[in-house]
Amino acid sequence: MPSADVLIAGAGPTGLILALQLAKLGVGFRLIDEKSGPGENSRAMVVHARTLEFYRQFGFADKVIRLGVKSGVAHIRVKGRPIMSVNFKDMGGRISPFPFALAFAQDDHERFLVEQLKAAGVQIEWNTKLTGIKQKDGTVLAGLALSDNRTQEFEVRYVCGCDGAHSEARKSLEVGFGGGTYEQLFFVADVKVASGFQPDITVNLDQRVLTLIFPVRSSGMQRLIGLVPPALSNREDLSFEDIRGGIESQLELKVTEVNWFSRYRVHHRVASHFRKGNSFLLGDAGHIHSPAGGQGMNTGIGDAINLGWKLAHVLQKRADPALLDSYEPERISFARSLVSSTDRAFTAMTAEDLRGQFTRQVVAPLIFFLGTRVIPHVLFRRISQVEIRYPDSPLSEGKAGKVCGGDRLPWTGPNMDNFAPLRSFDWQVHVYGKPVNDLTSACESLRLPIQSFPWGSSAHNAGFKRDAIYLVRPDGYVALATEAEQASEKINAFVKRHGLCSSAEARSRISI
Numbered sequence: 001m002p003s004a005d006v007l008i009a010g011a012g013p014t015g016l017i018l019a020l021q022l023a024k025l026g027v028g029f030r031l032i033d034e035k036s037g038p039g040e041n042s043r044a045m046v047v048h049a050r051t052l053e054f055y056r057q058f059g060f061a062d063k064v065i066r067l068g069v070k071s072g073v074a075h076i077r078v079k080g081r082p083i084m085s086v087n088f089k090d091m092g093g094r095i096s097p098f099p100f101a102l103a104f105a106q107d108d109h110e111r112f113l114v115e116q117l118k119a120a121g122v123q124i125e126w127n128t129k130l131t132g133i134k135q136k137d138g139t140v141l142a143g144l145a146l147s148d149n150r151t152q153e154f155e156v157r158y159v160c161g162c163d164g165a166h167s168e169a170r171k172s173l174e175v176g177f178g179g180g181t182y183e184q185l186f187f188v189a190d191v192k193v194a195s196g197f198q199p200d201i202t203v204n205l206d207q208r209v210l211t212l213i214f215p216v217r218s219s220g221m222q223r224l225i226g227l228v229p230p231a232l233s234n235r236e237d238l239s240f241e242d243i244r245g246g247i248e249s250q251l252e253l254k255v256t257e258v259n260w261f262s263r264y265r266v267h268h269r270v271a272s273h274f275r276k277g278n279s280f281l282l283g284d285a286g287h288i289h290s291p292a293g294g295q296g297m298n299t300g301i302g303d304a305i306n307l308g309w310k311l312a313h314v315l316q317k318r319a320d321p322a323l324l325d326s327y328e329p330e331r332i333s334f335a336r337s338l339v340s341s342t343d344r345a346f347t348a349m350t351a352e353d354l355r356g357q358f359t360r361q362v363v364a365p366l367i368f369f370l371g372t373r374v375i376p377h378v379l380f381r382r383i384s385q386v387e388i389r390y391p392d393s394p395l396s397e398g399k400a401g402k403v404c405g406g407d408r409l410p411w412t413g414p415n416m417d418n419f420a421p422l423r424s425f426d427w428q429v430h431v432y433g434k435p436v437n438d439l440t441s442a443c444e445s446l447r448l449p450i451q452s453f454p455w456g457s458s459a460h461n462a463g464f465k466r467d468a469i470y471l472v473r474p475d476g477y478v479a480l481a482t483e484a485e486q487a488s489e490k491i492n493a494f495v496k497r498h499g500l501c502s503s504a505e506a507r508s509r510i511s512i
């Protein structure tokens, strides 16, 4: 039986990113999936800036960007009439090194991540299903159905349920999944159009329907997502041909080939807990919501990044096990607010009454207009996930300048790129200005690298305070923000409180 400290159930985007992070940090794990290989449907299309920032930490953001299509122009139509084209290019300005959203189909995305794992020497155990979980004292017994039809009881320190909306992990742990299911039926199709590949996005807002088109670079196809007209939504045998006429006239295009057609109902649910004992829920296993804003997959990836380094620290004795207690409060509060905001947006956008029609035909185009021409930064901050923060976390402390403990480290711009050191995926201290005298020796004894940046308008505009000290977590969030005075004492106290130490120190402790 393979030995491992962590069992990851599910090799969707969430499980793949968790696996990549654990591999990078040197943790032994098994990654299983009941399917025979990576997903074959494009599903999630949008990769947001925050996810690309994490991908930069792995060193493959640029590769992913080359495989996708940077969002450029979106054409807005109302009832089939073009009303405006809005430019999304660089809407994030200097907020992120990736001031755009990327269209990258989920099946291509998963295949790419599987390749990265292969390069890291990780074998995914396909055709292997999690059948149940039993909690023991300090470990977990996971029931597995193996690819050769044998069953196995695998004892492991931690189980991570990344097994999607119907999660066996969640059911075995008897964790509730409260919420509901929307009445509306969605369709999704990958098609070729007569006019050839279109790199732009099109949105059609109609009286009863809503349709979006995205580009899929790898296949040269367009991805259509929309609401099935209510009159057809109960048809068991619904096919693309039933909606072809409406789509072609609304979007003024001719579909010449249909690669994939599916329909689905959308749910809005959040698990009552993201952790039970030594088992965790991540991604769709913990939260599902309407596709408004393309947040689902990106949020699952954020869960994986949040948990991965914490598991590695605890397993490698670099932190007190209580570090893992911060996963649920940090991620569940965002999941709850996401489900409720996407629910409000979805309900308003799809209502059949006059209010819904007004939202689709007047409010939504106005939001597009204001969001892209007048206040692009506000819209970008809202949807790109760069605003996710953990102010109430037990790991977040202090404030210096405009930056608080729990904030994502603000980016200082291309001329002074303070995100470059985050590639270490480890703790670091940032100073914008001059480090106080005793900081260097305090950080040396804690083996904490200091990243020093010159003071100037880039740091000021990003919200930093001159000479203040920012202790940054491996996932790029500020843990402690403090004025220069007493910074060494505060860092020492923080490190002590959470039982943190460097990997070298942990290795020497273990060998003792």
Ligand SMILES: Cc1cc2nc3c(=O)[nH]c(=O)nc-3n(C[C@H](O)[C@H](O)[C@H](O)COP(=O)(O)OP(=O)(O)OC[C@H]3O[C@@H](n4cnc5c(N)ncnc54)[C@H](O)[C@@H]3O)c2cc1C
Binding pocket: 009, 010, 011, 012, 013, 014, 015, 032, 033, 034, 035, 043, 044, 045, 046, 106, 128, 129, 130, 131, 162, 163, 164, 165, 166, 167, 168, 169, 188, 262, 264, 282, 283, 284, 285, 291, 293, 294, 295, 296, 297, 298, 300
């Ligand atoms: C039709 C459709 C369209 C969508 N469009 C969008 C969109 O435009 N934007 C967006 O952000 N999101 C979209 N989503 C949601 C998005 O696809 C999910 O949020 C994302 O896939 C979540 O990733 P995950 O890894 O958490 O779960 P999943 O992708 O569901 O992966 C779970 C994995 O676990 C495996 N598994 C399940 N049970 C077991 C078990 N018992 N043992 C072992 N393995 C198991 C599965 O085989 C699967 O590989 C869409 C979803 C659907 C269904």
